Amino acid sequence: MAATLEQNQDRFLSELLDWLRIPSVSADPKFHGDVLRAAEFLKARLEEVGLDNVELCPTAGNPIVYGEKIIDPSLPTVLVYGHYDVQPADPYELWTSPPFEPVIKDGKIYARGACDDKGQVYMHVKALEVMNQEGGLPCNIKVMIEGEEEIGSNNLGIFVRANKEKLAADVILISDTGMLANDVPSIEVGLRGLSYHEVEVTGPNRDLHSGLYGGAVPNPINVLCKMIASLHDENNHITIPAFYDNVAVLSAEERAELNRVPHSDDEFKQSIGLKDIYGEKDYTTVERIGIRPTLDVNGIWGGYTGEGAKTVIASKAFAKISMRLVPNQTSEEITALFQQHFESIAPAGVTVVVKPHHGGEPVVTPTDSVAYKAAADAMETTFGKRPIPTRGGGSIPIVAMFKSELGLDTVLLGFGLDSDAIHSPNEHYGVFNFLKGIETIPHFYRNYAAAMK
Amino acid sequence: MAATLEQNQDRFLSELLDWLRIPSVSADPKFHGDVLRAAEFLKARLEEVGLDNVELCPTAGNPIVYGEKIIDPSLPTVLVYGHYDVQPADPYELWTSPPFEPVIKDGKIYARGACDDKGQVYMHVKALEVMNQEGGLPCNIKVMIEGEEEIGSNNLGIFVRANKEKLAADVILISDTGMLANDVPSIEVGLRGLSYHEVEVTGPNRDLHSGLYGGAVPNPINVLCKMIASLHDENNHITIPAFYDNVAVLSAEERAELNRVPHSDDEFKQSIGLKDIYGEKDYTTVERIGIRPTLDVNGIWGGYTGEGAKTVIASKAFAKISMRLVPNQTSEEITALFQQHFESIAPAGVTVVVKPHHGGEPVVTPTDSVAYKAAADAMETTFGKRPIPTRGGGSIPIVAMFKSELGLDTVLLGFGLDSDAIHSPNEHYGVFNFLKGIETIPHFYRNYAAAMK
Known part of the structure; x- marks a missing residue:
């Protein structure tokens, strides 16, 4: 580990914990003030590490924190993206320590946002500090950290379109993903x-007594269950017409390559307490997560959910339903197909309303670019092993937007682990991963600047 | 209207409102003190109208309020049953006035329990007062009002079995049901x-990120929907094996007789805002409610149900599912069939737990008995029309228990309406119905005592 990092690691961690104490939950209006506090906190830290023009750029929603260091306009420029907002923390009762009172336990930082994405953003802030102490920046750096990633980044595209010159760069660098294991970069x-x-x-039109009405009225919960059930066939294939039309079909070779990543179905099952492997027929677990689209209910509610028994037929039932998309599906296409199909399968006598929340585009980033090689070389230096290219299941919708609006490719230099429980109770981030990120990122800049000369 | 009733109707109503102010919700432990207060209130009122041996009989749960007036052991005895506990009132936000702050509006008493069953029980209390003023009781009367009807009457059977002599009677009288309309008794x-x-x-075993895991794990909400959906076939027939084995099949004549009640599908649809009629194929609405068993989900919950979007795969999903039974199904038989079937259809990889809440037996009461005729004559006197015998959809599980334990038939002399929204927000009970009940009940006693001579 570089000397600067080693000498300052306790302070770096302590600063991150301060940031994690601010509950910047973007999905819930009651945390709006905290979201702004988290943005102000980051602004102050970016100023401390010497960025210029640091500002909170207003949007129709939460502000975007921006800063830059242009050391020489003739050198290449890297635009770092991340987000300072976090997922809601409920159910709170399942956390072993409160989500916004971070603690370090067994070498892990426990807090909402520890990994996704405050912990990973803060590696970049501290990597800047380390580089300042150890010879300065090797290229120009712009930093853009938004506050609405967990609610669909609705205002980021508007901001990017309106600020193309300000954001001009050669590549995008994002740390908001994971790696296979601490010893498998x-x-x-x-x-x-x-x-x-x-x-x-x-x-x-109102809740009814199930004895007086049961059997003669459509129960919206039963109907919703039937509609949701019909969205998958017996092979766990999605039944929405035309849903798979644009799904990129990989060659046998590409599939074989993909399945070469270290993966054990037994370990996978054990890690999340499953009795059996599950998913679309004729695909492996790695393929089900990496290259196949999915449909999951993320929440459902209706009727009486309190203690004891209430013999009610509810007037309404609700669900949150999301689909993960793969190349070359588009969020607009699938949103229209879902809405149309779901409304079309409503049985007579009930009313169905579909309200699209937000979408994001699937993306594949190149592995033959200068930036990818700079990242792979950086990881090889600090981990002692060449990193494996993988196809993850998560969405960073803005990667496709950066490509279309700014014409820039992205490198996803992430240090999280699948077991970090992001979006779940007890989210955590390894102290090892946090420090390894701060160590690796400067190598990326140096490799990239050298290769672009 | 009898003079005593006319002169005292404002006070009668005002006393009922006082009782309705006590939130005697038996399903929720936090109302336990209020449940006891409601029992004490009733005890005091029964003493006021001259019953002897009025007491709160302890049970393993809520006390049973008992009182009696034996005017002559050689005369027949009527045992009145009812309940002083009420359904939970949530969702509170859908009430136009608070559920436990009763108001009279447009000739209706709005409050939780206004009809089910405090309002109907209180008609009996005040009928006793009216009879005291107008010539005295014509027969012996025992009153037994329990506090656990809305949670399954778990302790009533134990009490009845232990007190057969105390409860000895000739017939049971219950006002906890409805009639077709105020001009169609x-x-x-x-x-x-x-x-x-x-x-x-x-x-x-924990909530997961739908991007990192979606497609490769069984989502318990999707699975629960699929399991629930499979419980009905395309004709809305229940698919649980052997479910219909003991269902009494009515003759064509009996079905024709049943369908002779005044009923309009158009009015039915309009009254609850349905676009279309719904239910089991080959049965009318009246039959679907009266003579066919049903299966309804009364509540469902799982995953993220807050504001905005959270891309989570929940660890668990829950539902409350109830079945309405008809002769000659038994609650024990169907509970076992459901539990066994629901566990058997769980797909590989998930764990399913079925927890039975409570049950009750279906029942048919005779229409050729002395007591039924006394009730029909009483209604004919006060309504000016002969009442129609109907088969309702609700459950009063204790009717079957009274038959088996005490050997007694029941007369269901109810004055509610389907539109009273019992078990729903804005439950109400017509002032007309409350007063008409108090007027009708004394005629029943007189008719019954005269016929039994």
């Missing part, structure tokens, strides 16, 4: 897109 | 039973 090169909806089914 | 002669369950489906 990897870099994500494929990401799934997203189409997210809230659906509402209405039967009778 | 009717008496229920058939009631459906109940089998109520809570089910829990567990997939992965």
Whole structure:
């Protein structure tokens, strides 16, 4: 580990914990003030590490934190993207320590946002500090950290379109993904897109007594279950017409290459307590997550959910349903197909409303670019092993947007692990991963600047 | 209207409102003190109208309020049953006035329990007062009002078995049902039973990120929907094996008789805002409610149900599922069939737990008995029309228990309406119905005592 990092690691961690104490939950209006506090905190830290023109750029939603260091306009420029907002933390009761009172336990930082994405953003802030102490920056760096990633990045595209000159760069660098294991470094090169909806089914116009009415009215919960059940066939294939039309079909060779990553179905099952492997017929677990689209219900509610028994037929039932998309599906296409299909399968007598929430595009990043090689070389230096290119299942919708709006490719230099429980209770991030990120990132800049000369 | 009733109707109503202010919700432990207060209130009122030996009989749960007036052991005895506990009132936000702050609006009393069953029980209390003022009781009367009807009457059977002598009577009289309309009096002669369950489906052992895991793990919400959907076929027939084995099949004549009640599908649809009629194929709406068993989901929950979007795969999903039973199904039989079937259809990889809540037996009461005729004559006197015998859909599980334990038939002299929204927000009870009940009940006693001479 570089000397600067070694000498300052306790302070770096302590600063991150301060940031994690701010509950910057973008999905819930009651945390709006905290979201702004988290942005101000980051602005101050970026100023401390010497960036120029640091500002909170206003948007129709939460501000974007921006800063830059142009050391020489003739040198290449890297634009770092990340987000300072976090997922909601409920159910709170399942956390072993409160989500916004970070603790370090068994070498891991436990807090909402520890990995996704405050911990990974903060590696970049501290990598700047380390480079300042150890010879300065080797190229120009711009930093753009948004506050609405967990709710669909609705205002980022508007900001990017309006600020193309300000954001001009040669490549995008993002740390918001994971790697296979601490001793199996990897870099994500494929990401799934997203189409997210809230659906509402209405039967009778008021809650009814199930004894007086049961059997003669459409129960919206039963109907919703039937509609959701019909979205998959017996092979776990999605039944929405035309859903698979644009799915990129990989060659046998490409599939074989993909399945070469270290993966054990037994370990996978054990890690999440499953009795059996599950998914679309004729695909492996790695393929089901990496190259196949999916449909999952993320939440469902309706009727009486309290203690004891209530013999009610609810007037309404609700669900949140999302689809993960793969190349070359688009979020717009799938959103329209879902909405149309879901409304079309409503049985007579009920009313169905589909409200699209937000979407994101699937993307595959190149592995033959200067930037990818700079990242792979950086990881090889600090991990002692060449990283494996992988196709992950998550979505970073803005990667496709950066490509279309700014014409830039992205490198996904992420240091998280699947076991970090992001979006779940007890999210955590390894102290090892946090420090390894700060160590690796300067190598990326040096490799990239050298190769672009 | 009898003079005593006319002169005292404002006070009678005001006393009922006082009782309705006590939130005697038996399903929720936090209302336990209020449940006891409601019992004490009733005890005091029964003492005021001259019953002897009024007491709160302790049970393993809520006390049973008992009182009696034996005017002559050689005269017949009527045992009045009812309940002072009420359904939970949530969702509170859908009430136009608070559920436990009763108001009279447009001739209706709005409050939780206004009809089910405090309002109907209180008619009996005030009928006693009216009879005291107008010539005295014509027969012996015993009153037994329990506090656990809405949670399955678990302790009533134990109490009845232990007090057969104390409860010895000739017939049971209950006002806890409805009639067709204020100008179409009717008496229920058939009631459906109940089998109520809570089910829990567990997939992965913790909440997961739908991007990192979606497609490769069984989502417990999708699985629960699929399991629930499979419980009905395309004709809305229930698919649980052997479910219909003991269902009494009515003759064409009996079905024709049943369908002679005044019923309009158009009015039915309009009254609850349905676009279309719905239910089991080859049965009319009246039959679907009166003589056919059903399966309804009364509540469902799992995953993220807050504001905005969260891309989570939940670890667990839950539902409350109940079945309405008809002669000659038994709650024990159906509870076992449901539990066995629901566990058997769990797909590989998930864990399913079925927890039976409570049950009740279906029942048909005779229409050729002295007591039924006394009730029909009483209604004819006060309504000016002969009441129609109907088969309702609700459950009063204790009717079957009274038959088996005490050997007594029941008369269901109810004055509610389907539109009273019992078990729903804005439950109400017509002032007309409350007063008409108080007017009708004394005629029943007089008719019954005269016929039994």
